[in-house]
Every structure is written in structure tokens, then in C-alpha cells.
Amino acid sequence: MSDHHPHAAVDHGVEFPVPAEGEVWAVGAVVLNRDGRAFAQRRSPGRRLFPDCWDIVGGHVEAGESLLDTLTREVREETGWRVRRVRRLLGITSWTGDDGGGTRREADYLVEVDGDLDHPALEWNRHTAYDWFGPDDLHRLKENRAPGEHLIHDLIAKALRERPAHP
Numbered sequence: 583m584s585d586h587h588p589h590a591a592v593d594h595g596v597e598f599p600v601p602a603e604g605e606v607w608a609v610g611a612v613v614l615n616r617d618g619r620a621f622a623q624r625r626s627p628g629r630r631l632f633p634d635c636w637d638i639v640g641g642h643v644e645a646g647e648s649l650l651d652t653l654t655r656e657v658r659e660e661t662g663w664r665v666r667r668v669r670r671l672l673g674i675t676s677w678t679g680d681d682g683g684g685t686r687r688e689a690d691y692l693v694e695v696d697g698d699l700d701h702p703a704l705e706w707n708r709h710t711a712y713d714w715f716g717p718d719d720l721h722r723l724k725e726n727r728a729p730g731e732h733l734i735h736d737l738i739a740k741a742l743r744e745r746p747a748h749p
Contacts, residue, residue, distance in 0.1 A: 590654055590665045597671055598649040599689060606683065609653045610640035610690035612672060612741040613663070615699050619714035620738040622723060623660070623702075626710050631679045634710075634726045637734055638690070649689055662703030663695035669746055672737055688733075692741050717742055 592598075601607045613621040620638075627634040641656040643649060654665045669692040678685045702712055715723060715738055723735040 590650065591667045592650070593667065593669050596668050596691070599674065599687075600648075601643060601687075606686045607643040607649065607652075608640060608686050608688040609643060609649050609656065610638045610688060610737065611653055611657050611665070611693045612638055612690065612737060613657070613661075613693055613695050613699075614741065614745060615714055617714070617716070618742065618745055619716045619719075620741055621661075621699075621702070622713060622715055622734065622738065623704060623709040624711040626708055629708065630681045631683075632727075635734070636723045636725060638737065640688075640690070642686070653691060653693070657693065657695060660702075660705055660709070661695070661697070663697030663699070665693050666696045667694040668692075669694060670744070672740055675733060677733065690737050692744075692746075
């Protein structure tokens with residue numbers, strides 16, 4: 583399965599937890615553009631989980647996949663971009679959706695990608711829009727979210743705040 587990320591560099595100290603038996607994991611990727619704005623896409627209204635909400639790129643870890651495998655696969659599937667570098671682990675959270683899927687653990691990463699950032703190849707059956715968010719746009723990430731459901735907002739805010747200088 584490791585053919586998913588032959589070119590993805592991982593910065594020193596970035597951890598990829600190994601799911602224990604029976605744990606459900608998801609990964610998320612915060613992608614920043616040249617202007618330091620963060621990519622998010624709006625989930626379609628028909629989605630069972632978080633309908634019509636802004637979300638970062640990501641998804642569930644499948645059997646036999648490492649978190650890095652999933653991260654690179656999801657970025658490719660949802661945007662057409664390739665993960666070039668994993669800069670840092672933004673955090674690990676646990677959440678329970680209203681889809682009966684139980685508790686997930688989610689590891690979210692700041693990544694750099696290769697590809698046409700102006701033209702992501704969205705999965706239009708699953709997402710209806712995309713945008714790039716800077717510090718002044720963060721309030722929009724709370725649209726249609728339940729009170730207190732600010733994971734995506736907080737992750738992007740953190741990524742913008744801690745943006746690494748480009749070497």
C-alpha cells in the first residue's frame with residue numbers, strides 16, 4: 583500500500599499514530615496556498631455526516647492503510663493534488679458523528695501539496711464548493727455547525743497562526 587506516497591516528505595518529529603484493534607481513525611489535511619490561506623470544501627447537503635458544512639480534506643483510514651497512506655490518498659481523491667510534504671501534526675481529537683458510526687479518533691496535519699491550487703478536482707457528488715480561508719474568513723467555517731462544533735474552525739485557525747516559514 584505504500585505506493586501512495588513515494589514522494590511525500592515528512593518533517594522531523596511528525597507522528598503518525600498506529601490504530602489499535604477496533605479503533606476507527608480518520609485523518610485531515612490542512613493545505614495552505616502561496617498566500618497562506620487554508621483550503622476548505624463545503625460538504626453537500628445530502629451527506630449523512632456534517633451536511634452543508636465546511637470541512638478540510640480527509641477521510642477514514644481503511645483496513646491495511648497507515649495514516650500517511652490515508653492522508654495522501656484522500657488529498658489525491660478529493661482535490662487531485664499530491665502531498666509533497668507533511669509539515670506538522672496539528673492535533674488528535676475524538677469525535678462522535680450522528681451517523682451511528684461510533685467514536686472516531688482523528689489526526690489532522692498541515693501539509694504541502696503539488697498541483698494546480700486554483701483548480702482542485704473536487705468530488706462534486708460529495709462537495710458543492712471550495713474556498714481559501716484567511717484569518718478574516720474564519721467565522722464562515724462555523725456556518726451550519728452545531729454550537730461548540732468548531733473543530734474545523736479551530737484547526738484552520740491554528741494552522742494559520744503557526745504557519746511554518748518556508749525554507
